[in-house]
Amino acid sequence: MRKTSARLLSLLSLLQARRDWPGALLAERLGISARTLRRDVDRLRELGYPVVADKGPKGGYRLDAGTRLPPLLFDDEQAVALTVALRTVGTSGADVEDGAARALATLRQVMPARLRHRIxxxxxxxxxxxxxxxxxxxxxxxxxxxxxxxxxxxxxxFDYTPAYPAGAGDGRVRPPRRVQPHHLVTHGGRWYLVAWDLDRDDWRVFRADRITPRVPTGPRFTPRDLPGKDVAAFVTGRFRGSDHSAEWLCRGEVVLHRPAAAVAPHVPAGTVEELGPDRCRLTLGSWSWPALAAAFGAFDTDIEVVGPPALREAFARLARRLADAARSASASTAGQPSDG
Structure with a gap:
């Protein structure tokens, strides 16, 4: 029979794996008698684990919620998942970064060396x-x-899946990308790798879910300095159409004929100023003027353009394009017979 300490860990792991365990099945899985199982359950209770026993001919055990948090047991996969979650908790918007850092330090302290090296x-x-x-x-x-x-x-x-696989069927065999990886980042709910592309001699940002690494890894390299030396500003700038600045290339201001309270929840990165019960001033940024005009138009209300002039011109261009699209759609359906 295994030592009591090892047996208790096995028992705890089984109790965490499913809600209810028949006593006979639990004893069989552990290779012990029903009497030894009862003693081990009592030992877990003494350690703070709220193990509930169901009496009767088909009685069993379950790990219930308690009044305090006892020590927990995680397998390798769970420990890695917790590490990823705790390291990225800062993107959630909740003010729990300090608690997450302390939790990660606690988790790391009790990890075996092989897992500690990975995290x-x-x-x-x-x-x-x-x-x-x-x-x-x-x-x-x-x-x-x-x-x-x-x-x-x-x-x-690594092999890199194209953004639009359906349009990539040109028969070409794409060689693997060769990069010097510098930063792993999270942005907007996705994971990205910031790396120096050896074949393109420039910085690139790759989506992690499109990467399939090849092994083994290559030789060691000397890290380079990112433009601006700030990875957050660099990545933000790339998504906003700039290589060196986190600022939007185009910024504009309009007055929307909607209440500020109705607009603000849909503006993650902008400024909303209340002008009255049914009007508000909205300032936004985008990578191009037409894209900015379209973003303002998405609020589906009357718009007064405050500026700059480039935004007014973009609204005019966008209006012409939308009008042309509407006429084209009308022309294509004019000759079709009705369903009646």
């Missing part, structure tokens, strides 16, 4: 905050591999 390799930069969950299927194992390469300063080779 230490996962250095993540959270860019901005996001109230939405992750929108991609970034694999945890791939994230750990990318993090390890970043930490070790080792070149990477």
């Amino acid at each position: 230490d390799a996962l250095e993540v930069t959270a860019v901005g905050r996001s109230s939405s969950p992750s929108r991609d299927g970034a694999d945890g194992g791939i994230l750990m591999a990318l993090g390890a390469a970043v930490r070790a300063h080792e070149e990477l080779r």
Whole structure:
């Protein structure tokens, strides 16, 4: 029979795996008698685990909620998942960064060396905050591999899935990308790798869910300085159409004929100023003037353009394009017979 301490850990792991356990089945899984099982359950209770016993011929055990948090037991996959969640908690918008840091330190202290080495390799930069969950299927194992390469300063080779696979069927075999990985970041609910592309001799930002690493990794490299030396500003700038600044290339201001309270929830990065019960001033940024005009138009209300002149011109161009699209749609359906 195994030592009591090892047996208790096995019992605790089983109780955490499912809600209800028949006593006979639990004893069979552990290879012990019903009497020894009862003693082990009592020992867990003494340690603070609220194990509830159901009496009767088919009685069993379950791990119930208690009045205090006892020590927990995690397998390797759970420990890695917790590490990823705690390292990226800053993007959630909740003010719990200090608690997350202390929880991660506690978790790391009790981890075996093999796991501690893996989580230490996962250095993540959270860019901005996001109230939405992750929108991609970034694999945890791939994230750990990318993090390890970043930490070790080792070149990477990987296959990269195109953004639009349906349009990529040109018969060409695309060689793997060769990069020097520098930062693993989260932005807008997605994971990205910031790397120096060796074939393009420039910085690139890759979506992690499109990366399939090839092994082994390449030689070690000397890290480079990002433009501006600020990874958060660099990544934000790339998504806003700039290489060196986190500011939008185009910023404009309008008055919307909607209450500020109705507009503000839909403006994650802008300024809303109340002008009255049914009017508000909205300032937004975008990567182009037509895109900015379209963003303002999405509020589906009357708009007064405050400025700059480039925004007024963009509204005029967008209006012409939409009118042309409407006429084209009308012309294509004019000759079709009605359903009646």
